[in-house]
Amino acid sequence: MEEKRLELGATAAFGLEGVVAGELKRLGYEDAKGFHGGATFRGSLTDAFRAGLNLRCADRVLIYLGRFEARSFDELFEGVKAIPFEEILPKNAFIHVTAKCARSQLMSVPDVQSISKKAIVERMKRVHSMGWLPEDGERYGIDVHIHEDRVAVTLDTSGQGLSRRGYRTFNAEAPLRESLAAAMVTAGPWRPWLPFFDPMCGSGTLCIEAAMVALDRAPGLLRPFDMEKWDVTDKAACAALRAEARERFEAKKALGPVPVFGSDIDRRAIEMSETHLRQAGLNGLVQFRRQDIKDAVNPFPDAEKPGVVCTNPPYGERLLDEKQAAELYKQLRALTDRMPGWGLCAISSHKDFERAYGKRADRKRRVYNGRIECEIFNYYPERPPRA
Numbered sequence: 141m142e143e144k145r146l147e148l149g150a151t152a153a154f155g156l157e158g159v160v161a162g163e164l165k166r167l168g169y170e171d172a173k174g175f176h177g178g179a180t181f182r183g184s185l186t187d188a189f190r191a192g193l194n195l196r197c198a199d200r201v202l203i204y205l206g207r208f209e210a211r212s213f214d215e216l217f218e219g220v221k222a223i224p225f226e227e228i229l230p231k232n233a234f235i236h237v238t239a240k241c242a243r244s245q246l247m248s249v250p251d252v253q254s255i256s257k258k259a260i261v262e263r264m265k266r267v268h269s270m271g272w273l274p275e276d277g278e279r280y281g282i283d284v285h286i287h288e289d290r291v292a293v294t295l296d297t298s299g300q301g302l303s304r305r306g307y308r309t310f311n312a313e314a315p316l317r318e319s320l321a322a323a324m325v326t327a328g329p330w331r332p333w334l335p336f337f338d339p340m341c342g343s344g345t346l347c348i349e350a351a352m353v354a355l356d357r358a359p360g361l362l363r364p365f366d367m368e369k370w371d372v373t374d375k376a377a378c379a380a381l382r383a384e385a386r387e388r389f390e391a392k393k394a395l396g397p398v399p400v401f402g403s404d405i406d407r408r409a410i411e412m413s414e415t416h417l418r419q420a421g422l423n424g425l426v427q428f429r430r431q432d433i434k435d436a437v438n439p440f441p442d443a444e445k446p447g448v449v450c451t452n453p454p455y456g457e458r459l460l461d462e463k464q465a466a467e468l469y470k471q472l473r474a475l476t477d478r479m480p481g482w483g484l485c486a487i488s489s490h491k492d493f494e495r496a497y498g499k500r501a502d503r504k505r506r507v508y509n510g511r512i513e514c515e516i517f518n519y520y521p522e523r524p525p526r527a
């Protein structure tokens with residue numbers, strides 16, 4: 141039986157909405173449109189699973205259950221109660237409601253949360269002729285987002301955020317979120333067939349994300365999703381998508397190591413990178429080495445094409461001071477000068493990154509790394525001089 145078409149959404153960090161819309165289009169969702177906070181697209185419940193399994197730069201995949209306007213708690217209650225939750229939620233669903241309010245009449249998050257929950261419970265009790273709901277079943281995360289008095293009620297299919305791929309258990313100092321690392325890897329100068337080098341790799345996030353792209357490893361392959369436990373989910377279709385993703389990865393993995401290399405001055409960082417690589421199921425496919433960026437050279441001198449240095453150096457905020465950070469950016473320039481033809485993708489909040497690096501970026505993208513406003517600086521590889 142054909143599954144119902146739903147309005148779906150993939151949430152994204154500020155600055156990555158267009159990147160996520162692009163990922164959805166590449167997955168075949170031609171109608172994907174970026175909006176403030178993510179991208180929307182249409183598809184079935186199985187498409188929601190497919191998106192969660194494959195999206196690298198998004199935070200969560202949601203189902204839009206209803207939209208309406210509300211300027212009073214009565215309007216909110218009636219609007220939520222009119223949504224046919226019983227089409228997805230079972231009688232014993234554990235209903236977890238969150239809320240966000242901005243520029244609206246209704247601005248009290250706890251009140252919006254409790255009134256919405258009451259409305260859902262009221263509806264479910266009426267539809268199922270029950271006096272109370274046991275709520276001892278699977279978790280259904282419902283979010284009520286009010287912006288300029290317009291309410292969007294969504295159901296989260298992911299559970300843990302999509303950044304949680306399942307490989308990162310230790311955090312280096314100032315680690316990069318996996319979805320942001322994936323955006324640097326996929327929306328900058330690097331291409332999956334080119335060499336990749338992170339000379340300040342910390343816990344290895346950028347290298348592991350690049351290796352996963354090069355090996356066609358779906359980012360969600362090792363993790364569970366809330367929707368896999370739901371009654372309405374076509375579990376056989378989800379299992380088939382997982383199996384197909386595993387096959388794609390195994391076929392690429394059989395070809396051997398990828399030209400991805402990470403180094404860091406800190407021995408513990410290298411140990412963490414190796415642990416994470418193992419936990420990602422990529423053992424032996426990427427090389428890590430302890431070294432100071434001052435001593436770094438092209439790790440792939442025999443490669444057919446020059447590659448891309450991609451890195452998250454200290455910004456002079458959490459690690460090092462601004463002067464020391466600027467000194468490292470000079471070292472980064474010295475390194476890329478020793479590697480003619482290579483491109484660079486670097487993220488920093490340092491106001492003088494380009495001055496310290498000594499060159500204006502070809503393209504910049506403003507993003508947030510946690511709470512820190514940063515820019516991604518992209519330098520595209522130069523063509524090698526004619527012989």
Ligand SMILES: C[S@@+](CC[C@H](N)C(=O)[O-])C[C@H]1O[C@@H](n2cnc3c(N)ncnc32)[C@H](O)[C@@H]1O
Pocket residue numbers: 312313314315316317339340341342343344345346403404405406409431432433434452453454459468
């Ligand atoms: C912001 S952290 C990188 C975090 C990493 N992207 C992650 O997700 O875990 C910056 C890294 O630069 C490294 N670093 C600082 N000075 C260095 C130097 N002179 N040579 C190489 N690495 C250096 C630090 O040890 C630290 O791991």
